[in-house]
Amino acid sequence: MDAFLHQILSGLASGGIYGSLALALVMIFQATHLVNFAQGELAMCSTYLAWTLVRAGCPYWVAFVATLVISFLAGAAIERCVIRPVEDKPALAVVLVFIGLMLILNSVAGWIFGYTVKTFPSPFSDRSPFGNAFIAGHELGIMAVVAALVGLLYVFFRYTTLGLAMRAVAVNPESSRLVGIHVGRMLALGWGLSAAVGAVAGMMIAPVVFLDPNMMSGVLLYAFAAALLGGIDSPGGAVIGGLLVGVLENLLGAYVIGTELKLTVALLLIVGVLVVRPTGLFGKVVVTRV
Amino acid sequence: MPSALPVRSMVGPPPRMPVALLIAAACALPFLLGDYRVFQLTLVIVHAIALLGLNLLTGYAGQISLGHGAFYAVGAYTTAILMEHFGVPYWLTIPMAGAVCLAAGVLFGLCASRLENLYLALATFGLGVSLPQILKYKHIEHWTGGVQGITLAKPTAPSGIPLSPDQWLYFLVLLVMIVLFAGAHNLLRGHAGRIMVAIRDCPIAARAMGIDAARYKSLTFGVSAMYTGIAGALGSMAVQFVGPDSFSFFLSLSFLVGIVVGGISTISGAIYGALFIQFVPNVAGDISKAAPSAIYGAFLIAVVYAMPHGVAGAVETVVRRLRAVGAEPRRATDHRDSHPRRNCA
Numbered sequence: 331m332d333a334f335l336h337q338i339l340s341g342l343a344s345g346g347i348y349g350s351l352a353l354a355l356v357m358i359f360q361a362t363h364l365v366n367f368a369q370g371e372l373a374m375c376s377t378y379l380a381w382t383l384v385r386a387g388c389p390y391w392v393a394f395v396a397t398l399v400i401s402f403l404a405g406a407a408i409e410r411c412v413i414r415p416v417e418d419k420p421a422l423a424v425v426l427v428f429i430g431l432m433l434i435l436n437s438v439a440g441w442i443f444g445y446t447v448k449t450f451p452s453p454f455s456d457r458s459p460f461g462n463a464f465i466a467g468h469e470l471g472i473m474a475v476v477a478a479l480v481g482l483l484y485v486f487f488r489y490t491t492l493g494l495a496m497r498a499v500a501v502n503p504e505s506s507r508l509v510g511i512h513v514g515r516m517l518a519l520g521w522g523l524s525a526a527v528g529a530v531a532g533m534m535i536a537p538v539v540f541l542d543p544n545m546m547s548g549v550l551l552y553a554f555a556a557a558l559l560g561g562i563d564s565p566g567g568a569v570i571g572g573l574l575v576g577v578l579e580n581l582l583g584a585y586v587i588g589t590e591l592k593l594t595v596a597l598l599l600i601v602g603v604l605v606v607r608p609t610g611l612f613g614k615v616v617v618t619r620v
Numbered sequence: 621m622p623s624a625l626p627v628r629s630m631v632g633p634p635p636r637m638p639v640a641l642l643i644a645a646a647c648a649l650p651f652l653l654g655d656y657r658v659f660q661l662t663l664v665i666v667h668a669i670a671l672l673g674l675n676l677l678t679g680y681a682g683q684i685s686l687g688h689g690a691f692y693a694v695g696a697y698t699t700a701i702l703m704e705h706f707g708v709p710y711w712l713t714i715p716m717a718g719a720v721c722l723a724a725g726v727l728f729g730l731c732a733s734r735l736e737n738l739y740l741a742l743a744t745f746g747l748g749v750s751l752p753q754i755l756k757y758k759h760i761e762h763w764t765g766g767v768q769g770i771t772l773a774k775p776t777a778p779s780g781i782p783l784s785p786d787q788w789l790y791f792l793v794l795l796v797m798i799v800l801f802a803g804a805h806n807l808l809r810g811h812a813g814r815i816m817v818a819i820r821d822c823p824i825a826a827r828a829m830g831i832d833a834a835r836y837k838s839l840t841f842g843v844s845a846m847y848t849g850i851a852g853a854l855g856s857m858a859v860q861f862v863g864p865d866s867f868s869f870f871l872s873l874s875f876l877v878g879i880v881v882g883g884i885s886t887i888s889g890a891i892y893g894a895l896f897i898q899f900v901p902n903v904a905g906d907i908s909k910a911a912p913s914a915i916y917g918a919f920l921i922a923v924v925y926a927m928p929h930g931v932a933g934a935v936e937t938v939v940r941r942l943r944a945v946g947a948e949p950r951r952a953t954d955h956r957d958s959h960p961r962r963n964c965a
Binding site for chain 1 (some may be wrong): 678687733734743745757909910916917925
């Protein structure tokens with residue numbers, strides 16, 4: 331029973347990370363109706379940045395904040411320079427640009443930092459404050475960070491004018507432009523925010539999966555599954571989907587199929603959701619006007 | 621509305637002279653080059669077949685697949701398992717691998733036909749990423765050889781034909797390629813090809829005209845998987861080995877890069893793309909381990925920005941300009957318009 335509970339709790343912890351990366355995906359999807367395949371590699375690059383800062387002697391939380399700020403700026407810059415020129419092109423062109431970005435970021439990280447696996451520090455102590463074996467300190471820390479992140483984003487989108495403007499752009503860019511919202515700036519802001527959210531996910535998962543240029547490929551697949559399960563246009567759904575996927579992954583891995591087929595679980599989940607209920611648990615049914 | 625869509629022949633008649641010259645040159649090459657070069661050219665042709673398969677799906681039918689390496693792997697493993705465990709002669713495994721992949725493709729296509737573009741990209745992304753893990757799965761290890769993979773014997777020429785094994789395989793692969801390219805050309809010129817393009821360019825109008833989009837999408841998926849699977853079967857004979865790590869996600873991405881650089885929605889683009897993915901990573905790999913994917917990424921973005929129809933499109937433009945200088949300008953037959961949705965919605 332203890333082991334079972336431990337599986338669920340640590341599933342919730344990794345689920346929180348999938349959820350936050352899924353949240354980053356959903357934020358871009360809402361604004362542009364596209365799934366950013368480079369999201370995982372962006373998060374990986376942010377994590378390398380944090381690693382470099384920590385190694386250079388920065389205290390962890392200073393490095394954490396600096397990474398968020400730089401990731402935000404980089405995300406906005408990528409939107410401006412790389413994505414905007416293909417904004418109006420068909421889905422294939424944009425997907426190709428995302429894949430190109432993914433390949434470039436991956437190889438640049440490999441070029442600079444090499445392909446050897448590195449350890450990444452965790453800011454949380456190993457011992458659990460509750461003194462039992464159910465949950466490790468880092469896992470508890472992950473949950474707290476993810477909860478804080480989701481809370482902050484909720485407040486930002488729900489109660490600030492800027493958040494409202496961003497939501498308006500996501501729903502109807504043309505009308506937003508007419509009421510004086512700078513649509514391009516909001517899109518860049520959305521990319522920046524989602525890069526920062528992805529950076530949090532990267533820094534939180536790195537102590538668990540270790541740091542190397544390919545660390546995010548599995549995590550990204552889980553984040554896709556989470557976003558689809560929750561409904562790709564629903565931020566709350568993404569987080570809940572992430573938690574569900576995390577728990578499911580752990581339970582199936584521990585009791586049913588073993589750890590070798592973990593990625594396949596995500597694949598089956600993706601295909602299953604898309605075939606059975608393409609809108610996910612909390613997504614809206616999209617009606618196209620002909 | 622849809623009436624703005626011009627009705628044009630999707631694929632013109634093949635230019636006979638260049639094709640004949642190309643085939644003649646391809647037949648002469650193995651006698652001029654060493655065995656290793658012939659082996660490399662064999663792989664180029666294998667890749668060209670795989671790229672044509674992916675281009676049928678992604679270029680002509682407009683369905684994005686990021687996991688076509690999976691069908692290549694299914695073809696390769698089918699051949700390897702049939703030869704290793706059942707003693708089936710190598711040439712017979714080629715149609716069998718094609719049939720297996722056709723079935724697998726139709727099945728995956730049935731699920732996928734309900735999906736919009738982007739979701740299909742997601743599902744196939746999952747397929748491409750999780751594939752090596754599936755191939756290593758311990759309960760099928762008896763058949764797949766697990767991490768070790770399967771080593772194959774090289775096909776040799778029938779007695780009486782004075783060709784080295786590399787040359788023999790080259791001609792076999794070349795023959796398969798000619799058959800498959802001609803098949804694709806006919807498919808695209810005919811009824812089915814027009815329906816594919818109609819579904820890509822304007823799904824709503826296509827459906828309103830009574831086209832069963834789901835059926836055609838899954839069939840296209842099947843044919844595309846069959847092409848790629850046959851390429852996989854031939855590829856496994858050429859490299860004489862199949863193993864889970866030969867079919868990483870990078871393979872699927874290479875195919876995508878190949879069709880984009882070669883030219884989306886072109887048949888000849890498959891050959892340019894195959895040359896690109898065969899030789900460029902080799903050269904780039906000498907610089908750094910990271911260089912091939914950096915170059916792939918840079919080319920993907922650059923082609924999308926600057927050369928939407930890839931090398932094949934550029935070649936066609938040059939040829940058309942040259943002709944226009946000498947003779948009456950030909951009617952523009954740019955059938956690969958990649959921004960048709962404006963006309964549609």
